[in-house]
Amino acid sequence: MADALSAALAAAAQELGPAASLSRREQPDGLVRVHVRLGPAAHGHTPQWGVAAYDTAFVLAELPRGVRRLLDDRELLARRTPVGDAPLVGPAVLSPAAAGVFVHECFGHTSEADNYLAALSGGADRRLGDRWTPAPLTVHDRPATRPYAGSYRRDDEGTHTRTVALLTDGRWTGLLTDRATRHLSGGRSTGHGRGPAAAVLPRCSVLEVSPGTHPPAQLLERADDGWLLGSPVGGWSVRGLLVLELLWVRRIRRGRLTDEIRGPAVVCARKSALAEQVVAVGDDPVVLSSPYTCVKEGHEVGSTLISPSLLLQQCVLRPLDRVVRADRAARTPAVPARGT
Numbered sequence: 001m002a003d004a005l006s007a008a009l010a011a012a013a014q015e016l017g018p019a020a021s022l023s024r025r026e027q028p029d030g031l032v033r034v035h036v037r038l039g040p041a042a043h044g045h046t047p048q049w050g051v052a053a054y055d056t057a058f059v060l061a062e063l064p065r066g067v068r069r070l071l072d073d074r075e076l077l078a079r080r081t082p083v084g085d086a087p088l089v090g091p092a093v094l095s096p097a098a099a100g101v102f103v104h105e106c107f108g109h110t111s112e113a114d115n116y117l118a119a120l121s122g123g124a125d126r127r128l129g130d131r132w133t134p135a136p137l138t139v140h141d142r143p144a145t146r147p148y149a150g151s152y153r154r155d156d157e158g159t160h161t162r163t164v165a166l167l168t169d170g171r172w173t174g175l176l177t178d179r180a181t182r183h184l185s186g187g188r189s190t191g192h193g194r195g196p197a198a199a200v201l202p203r204c205s206v207l208e209v210s211p212g213t214h215p216p217a218q219l220l221e222r223a224d225d226g227w228l229l230g231s232p233v234g235g236w237s238v239r240g241l242l243v244l245e246l247l248w249v250r251r252i253r254r255g256r257l258t259d260e261i262r263g264p265a266v267v268c269a270r271k272s273a274l275a276e277q278v279v280a281v282g283d284d285p286v287v288l289s290s291p292y293t294c295v296k297e298g299h300e301v302g303s304t305l306i307s308p309s310l311l312l313q314q315c316v317l318r319p320l321d322r323v324v325r326a327d328r329a330a331r332t333p334a335v336p337a338r339g340t
Contacts, residue, residue: 001056005032008060012036012067020070030054031149031302033291034063038070044233044247044264044320047073050291052302055147058289073231076248080261083319088249088262091226092315093219096286098246099209100305101235104294105242106271107132107139108204111166111174112192112296113181115202119240125272128172133278135311136169138210141176143191148289150205150302154191157200161191166207170278176202195299203296208306212281219282219311221255227317228252233264242271245320264320274312282309 005024013022016038025033035050049066051059094102109115116128126132143161145151154160157179164174164185177185178193178200194203220228227249234245244267251260267274285308293300 001060005034005056005060005063008063009034012063015067016070032056032059033149034059034066035291036066036070038074044245045077047077047231047247048233051289052149052291053147053289054149054151058147062289069231073247076230076250076261077263079259080248080263083262083265083317088227088265088317090315091223091252092229092249092267092312092317093216093223093226093252094229094310094312095231096282096284096307096309097288097305098229098232098244099282099310100207100286100288100307101232102242102244102274102310103139103209103307104204104207104303104305105235105237105244106275107166108141108207109237109296110271111141111164111172111176112202112204113175113177113184116175116184117181122239124240126172128175131171132167132272132275133170134276135212135278135281137167137278137281137310138165138169139167140165140208140210141192141204141206142208143205145206145208145304148206148287148304149291150289150294150304152205155189155193155200156195156197157189157193159189159191159193161205164190164192176204178202194301195297199297199299201297201299203294203301204303205301206304206306209281209285209308209310211283211285211308214280214282214309214311216282216284216309219280219309220252220257222280222311223252224255226252227315228257229265229267229315229317230263237271240271241268242274243268246317249317262317265317266320267315267317269316274315277312277314278310279313280311282311284308
């Protein structure tokens with residue numbers, strides 16, 4: 001199987017051309033990581049893709065899909081124009097990849113028990129039991145779902161994992177806990193304690209959004225005049241704010257995709273305000289078992305996102321570099337860039 005992956009990577013490199021940089025790494029615990037980049041590292045300007053899993057066969061099967069996405073991204077970037085000074089406003093269809101990052105930041109991290117308690121002390125506008133989305137969005141965290149990155153059977157405190165329903169039909173129904181916060185989950189940890197012995201924190205792992213009933217074409221029709229949010233290049237959240245960074249966005253007119261491509265772009269909004277715009281859930285779930293780690297308080301863990309497309313009734317898109325610069329200017333070094 002290792003030889004088959006080596007051959008597939010060589011074929012992918014030939015198809016993608018001389019600008020492609022491919023890396024492969026196998027960890028002692030059996031996790032296989034593959035990362036592909038089309039050109040020098042330039043945030044928001046270089047197409048990249050990756051996969052990680054505890055199964056070489058899964059990585060091998062995902063590689064052709066990754067090559068297709070990279071080729072599509074390269075073609076779209078050749079026609080991409082800047083977002084410009086005026087924000088882009090309108091309905092938005094989140095691709096499964098973009099939707100996965102959104103769900104991870106908006107609902108995954110917010111449902112980590114320590115973040116929940118901190119938000120409550122700061123006057124949070126959402127509490128357990130409240131409704132997050134108008135659409136019947138259901139989200140589970142499933143740590144034991146192998147062979148995906150971020151999966152495990154016991155957490156770093158030795159507790160067996162439990163599947164937790166974070167959202168059920170749009171309502172907040174569950175939190176991820178460790179031993180220190182087990183009072184928030186019926187007196188028993190949900191098995192989400194991760195990190196060094198002296199600094200264990202609740203962490204999300206394999207987040208899965210249940211598919212809805214809307215085919216992607218129907219979501220485009222409902223958007224009517226808006227934007228398709230394509231390949232994500234990053235995402236983070238802090239103090240109730242969510243940032244979703246996108247390589248490109250594509251104009252929708254009269255429910256159809258056009259040739260107008262903009263980017264790099266960013267969505268920057270309060271989590272609760274953005275969640276209130278989720279009005280429809282697609283029927284096209286995609287597994288994104290990622291080689292990129294999720295960082296919280298300096299500790300990295302693996303992450304997998306399983307999500308269909310989502311429709312936002314309203315969304316505001318701005319130039320990526322402008323929002324990032326403004327955020328960095330306002331943020332102190334003590335505030336982590338991700339996971340709070």
